[in-house]
Amino acid sequence: MSQTSSEAPGALRVTGKARFGDAFFRIIAYSAGLSVLVVLGLMIGTTTRDALPVFEYQGLWSFFTSDEWRAGFSRTEFTGEYGAFSFIYGTLVTSLLAVVIAVPFAIAISLYINRIAPKRLAKPLAYTVELLAAVPSVVFGLWGLLYFGPTYVRPVMELLNSTLAPIPLVGILFEGPIFTTSYFTAGVVLAIMILPIITAITREVTAQVAEDQVQAAYGMGATDWEVMRKVILRGAFPGIVGGTMLGLGRALGETIAVAMLVGGSQRWGLSLFFGGDSMAGHIANTFQDAAPETVLALIAIGVGLFVITVIVNVAARALVWRIGRVAGDAAL
Amino acid sequence: MSETSSQTRRAPEAATPRIEVADRDRSTDVTTTVRQSTVPSAITEAVFEAKDVSVFYGGTPAVRNIDLKVPKGEITALIGPSGCGKSTMLRTFNRMNDLIPGCTLEGSITYHGEDIYADDIDPAEVRRRIGMVFQKPNPFGISIYDNVAFGPRLHGMKANLDDRVEQALRGAALWDEVKDKLGQPGVALSGGQQQRLCIARAIALEPDVILMDEPASALDPIATLAIEDLMRQLRGQYSIVVVTHNMQQAARVSDRTAFFSVDMEQGVRVGELVEYDLTEKVFTAASDPRTEAYITGRFG
Ligand SMILES: Nc1ncnc2c1ncn2[C@@H]1O[C@H](COP(=O)(O)OP(=O)(O)O)[C@@H](O)[C@H]1O
Ligand SMILES: [Mg+2]
Numbered sequence: 001m002s003q004t005s006s007e008a009p010g011a012l013r014v015t016g017k018a019r020f021g022d023a024f025f026r027i028i029a030y031s032a033g034l035s036v037l038v039v040l041g042l043m044i045g046t047t048t049r050d051a052l053p054v055f056e057y058q059g060l061w062s063f064f065t066s067d068e069w070r071a072g073f074s075r076t077e078f079t080g081e082y083g084a085f086s087f088i089y090g091t092l093v094t095s096l097l098a099v100v101i102a103v104p105f106a107i108a109i110s111l112y113i114n115r116i117a118p119k120r121l122a123k124p125l126a127y128t129v130e131l132l133a134a135v136p137s138v139v140f141g142l143w144g145l146l147y148f149g150p151t152y153v154r155p156v157m158e159l160l161n162s163t164l165a166p167i168p169l170v171g172i173l174f175e176g177p178i179f180t181t182s183y184f185t186a187g188v189v190l191a192i193m194i195l196p197i198i199t200a201i202t203r204e205v206t207a208q209v210a211e212d213q214v215q216a217a218y219g220m221g222a223t224d225w226e227v228m229r230k231v232i233l234r235g236a237f238p239g240i241v242g243g244t245m246l247g248l249g250r251a252l253g254e255t256i257a258v259a260m261l262v263g264g265s266q267r268w269g270l271s272l273f274f275g276g277d278s279m280a281g282h283i284a285n286t287f288q289d290a291a292p293e294t295v296l297a298l299i300a301i302g303v304g305l306f307v308i309t310v311i312v313n314v315a316a317r318a319l320v321w322r323i324g325r326v327a328g329d330a331a332l
Numbered sequence: 333m334s335e336t337s338s339q340t341r342r343a344p345e346a347a348t349p350r351i352e353v354a355d356r357d358r359s360t361d362v363t364t365t366v367r368q369s370t371v372p373s374a375i376t377e378a379v380f381e382a383k384d385v386s387v388f389y390g391g392t393p394a395v396r397n398i399d400l401k402v403p404k405g406e407i408t409a410l411i412g413p414s415g416c417g418k419s420t421m422l423r424t425f426n427r428m429n430d431l432i433p434g435c436t437l438e439g440s441i442t443y444h445g446e447d448i449y450a451d452d453i454d455p456a457e458v459r460r461r462i463g464m465v466f467q468k469p470n471p472f473g474i475s476i477y478d479n480v481a482f483g484p485r486l487h488g489m490k491a492n493l494d495d496r497v498e499q500a501l502r503g504a505a506l507w508d509e510v511k512d513k514l515g516q517p518g519v520a521l522s523g524g525q526q527q528r529l530c531i532a533r534a535i536a537l538e539p540d541v542i543l544m545d546e547p548a549s550a551l552d553p554i555a556t557l558a559i560e561d562l563m564r565q566l567r568g569q570y571s572i573v574v575v576t577h578n579m580q581q582a583a584r585v586s587d588r589t590a591f592f593s594v595d596m597e598q599g600v601r602v603g604e605l606v607e608y609d610l611t612e613k614v615f616t617a618a619s620d621p622r623t624e625a626y627i628t629g630r631f632g
Contacts, residue, residue, distance in 0.1 A: 212470035216530070218431055220483040220537060221460025230486070235473060 044306075051300035058082040063300065069266055073291040082297045084304060086268035090183060090278040091305065094258055095251035097187030097272065098194055103244050105191070106198035110206050111228050126203070133196035141260035144189040145181065149261060153185045154178070157273050172270045179263055179275035186261040186278070190254055194247035201246065205239025206232050238323040245316030252309050255280035279305040371587045373610050377404040379541050379571045380425050385439035387420050387429060394420045395603040398439070400590060402541075407563060407572045409582035409611065412592030413626065417603025418575040421592070422543050425573065426462040427455040443541075460487060463534030463542040463570075468550050469526035471518035471533070476501075476510050479518040479529055483537040496536055504532035505562050524555025528562060535570070542566065544574040548581065560585050579627060582611065589614040591623045 055063055057078040066083025073079070109129060113122045144153075157178045164174040179185075209232045217231045233240070263275020264285055277285075283298045290298060380402035387394050395417035402408050402425075410418040420429065427448060429435045440447050448458050460483075471479050480497045484490065497514075501507040506528040510521070518529050527547060534542055544563075548556040563572055563585050576582050582589050590608040594601045607614060607623040618624040 210470070212466060212468055213472055215428070215431075215466060216464075216470045216472070216533075217482075217486075218456075219426065219428065219459055219464035219466070220486060220533070221456045221458075222486055223456050226486060230482075231472065 047299050047303050047306075050296050051303040054078070054082055054297050054300040058297075058300075064088065064304065067268055071286070071290065071294040071297070073293075075292045078293050080294060080297065082300065084279065084301050086266060087277050087279040087282045087301060088304065088308070089268045090262055090276040091252055091258075091280065091308070093183050093272070093276075094186045094190055094262060094278055095248055097183065098190035098251045099198075099244055099248050101188060101191035102195045102198050102247060103240075106195055106202045106243070106247075107233065107240065109195075109199050110202040111232070114203060114207050115224070115228065115232075129196050129199050131196075132192065135193075137193060137254060137257040138260075140189055140193055141257035144185060144257065144261045148189065149180050149185045153188050154180050156188075157182070157184055161273065173272050175271040176273065178273040181261050181263045182273045182275045183262060184272040186258045186263075186281075187272070189257055189261055190251045193254060193257065194250050197250060198243045198247040201243030202236070202240050205236040205243070208239075209235035238320055241323055242316065242320040245312065245320070249309055249313055249316070252312060253280060253305065255284050259284040279308075371403070371406055371610070373613075375401050375403040378402060379404050379444060380573075381442045381445075382421075382424065383440045383442075385421075385424060385437065385441060387417070387424060388436045388438075389432070390434035391436075392600060393597070393602045395592070395605075396595075396597070398605045400605060400608060402571060402573055403588065404540075404571050405568050406587040407567050407574060407585055409586035409589045410573065410575045410592060411577070411579055411582045411589055411626075412603070412606075413594060414577065415601065415603070416592040416594045418577075418592055419545050420603070422545055422573060422575050425541070425543055426459045426464055428459070428464065430455050460537060461539055461541075463531075463537060463539035465527070465530050465534055465542060465544040465547045467546040469523055469530050471521075471526050471529050473517065473519055475515050476518045476521070476529060477514040480532050480536045483533060487537070489537075500532040500536035501529075503535045503566070504528045505558070505565065506532055522555070524551050524558055527551060527555070527559060531559075531562065531566075535566070539570065541571045541573065544572060546575050546577060549577065556581070579615075583615050586611045591618075591620075591626065593622050593626070 058066075058081070063082060063084055065085050066081070067085040067089075068081040068083040069086060070081040109125075113126050113129075117125060160174050161176050161178055165171045165176070167174075213231050213235065214227055217227045222230065258278045259281035262278050262281050264277055264281070265275050266277050266282065268274070268276045279301050283301055287295070287298055378401045380400070382398050382400040385398040385400075386396045398421060400421070410421060412418055423429045424437060424441055425443075425448075429437065437449060441449060443458070443462070447453070472482060474482075477497055480500050481493055484493060484496055489496065498507060498511075501510060506525060509525060510516075510529075518526065521529060527550075531542070531547075547563075548559045551559065560581060563574065566572060567587075574582075574586065588609065589611040591606045591614060592603050593606045595604050596602075607618060607620045609619070614623060615627060618627060
């Protein structure tokens with residue numbers, strides 16, 4: 001060290017060129033970061049400004065819990081009823097259904113690709129799943145509406161209805177009548193749409209479980225299935241929860257496919273086979289013909305959706321962090 | 333690899349500190365580095381018998397025509413230069429090679445007289461009865477207790493689980509160090525403790541054989557001695573097959589030593605068993621010049 005500096009005095013000093021480059025880059029990076037904040041701030045600011053009068057008129061509590069939605073037609077004042085519960089319920093129930101269906105598939109597909117499939121099959125399969133993410137959601141919507149829903153989902157709904165409806169309590173979820181476009185249909189198609197993201201993350205985290213622990217379990221006489229369950233899935237659990245939450249976030253915000261498949265009735269029902277509505281779906285379906293006061297009400301739904309998504313994301317992060325900490329403690 | 337380092341590694345007489353061999357059944361002053369043989373040279377009861385075993389990775393042979401009888405209750409060391417197929421051979425005994433795609437075996441291996449590569453054999457059952465300890469300590473990211481209880485739980489041996497865990501930890505000479513922190517993560521232990529935890533985890537399943545693949549190579553010298561000490565304690569109740577690249581270790585702990593070497597065969601390096609005898613004999617009066625060359629450090 002000392003040798004270098006005595007040989008070449010001043011060689012360690014910052015030259016003007018380096019200093020300028022650094023500063024230039026710092027400003028670019030800084031403004032890029034800032035612009036995101038500005039855009040987000042503007043969006044939150046303007047939508048909330050427009051939504052506030054609706055919350056005031058309807059009452060915040062009532063907006064979220066009342067299921068009376070009657071669009072008004074005034075340009076100057078509020079005349080309608082704006083209880084968004086039906087849409088909130090639809091959003092939550094379709095998204096949860098999507099996650100409940102997608103997660104087991106994502107786990108099974110990940111394990112198959114990572115550990116079971118022969119190499120020449122694993123790669124194409126992985127690509128195929130990723131390709132699903134490239135399909136535009138309007139295509140999913142059309143396909144679900146014209147083909148997948150009536151031919152495949154409908155018989156499944158009928159089967160579930162005839163087998164599960166008589167069961168006390170949970171039976172409510174499977175009661176008739178059955179609508180071809182329903183929470184269930186939207187949920188199933190949503191599940192296909194969020195499958196790639198959950199699978200990608202699950203594959204990643206299951207692949208990261210240390211191979212030497214896998215070997216240890218095999219060495220104790222564990223079967224393939226036991227190794228997957230007790231070592232790989234256990235080790236990958238925090239990551240799988242994280243992936244699930246990302247998928248849930250995506251499902252909550254999905255608009256067009258759900259708008260086409262959920263039913264569009266502006267009502268809600270406990271049965272999964274009910275044709276209801278979702279927050280994003282309702283905005284998309286009614287926005288074009290809405291009078292000024294209703295536009296504001298639709299913006300209020302948008303704000304509500306944003307709030308719910310933020311809550312889910314924060315909860316997800318907290319959950320992953322907590323689990324990660326427990327797992328991390330164990331890994332220290 | 334530098335000449336000097338391989339020299340010191342391969343010259344036990346020169347490099348080894350004179351270590352007290354904790355040979356409990358001998359009262360004589362044993363400060364020599366080579367374990368005196370306490371067993372007859374003939375093998376009366378074998379746990380494993382490999383007959384004409386060759387192992388291939390994707391068709392390329394790794395070891396060729398191995399005949400090896402592993403005696404019951406003793407410590408058998410597999411030594412030889414890197415890549416000569418020690419690990420490969422070790423893994424044939426509990427069918428761990430089955431997990432490597434493209435790995436095939438010819439010949440036969442019997443375990444207490446039963447062919448473990450027969451069609452109706454369940455490899456998971458084989459591995460359950462034959463414990464394995466790996467080069468790098470690999471406890472699970474769960475508590476010490478759960479690590480040891482993992483195998484018993486896996487196989488429904490849930491009666492008196494606490495006792496079983498305690499016995500296994502005592503057996504692995506770890507109980508006194510961890511008895512107050514069984515709920516803490518196994519990976520929080522030191523490297524040597526982790527390896528003893530892995531040994532405890534293996535013996536919790538009451539195997540009669542423990543296979544060890546360079547169990548101390550990732551450990552510091554003191555932890556290494558603790559593992560060697562433990563191996564000698566386990567000897568008798570368990571048959572142990574240990575792979576080591578450390579010849580001093582083979583000399584210190586094992587009853588018998590199998591020396592593997594690499595041979596060129598049509599341009600492919602193939603491992604073969606050169607010499608297999610009582611450790612004392614292999615180290616003091618090897619019958620094959622290659623063995624002697626390797627042991628005295630003249631081997632390439
Ligand atoms: N999983 C594997 N796939 C392909 N070749 C392997 C694999 N494991 C070992 N080999 C080859 O088999 C030979 C013996 O390896 P190994 O049994 O690990 O030797 P050692 O333990 O004596 O160092 C080596 O040539 C090695 O390259
Ligand atoms: Mg090896």
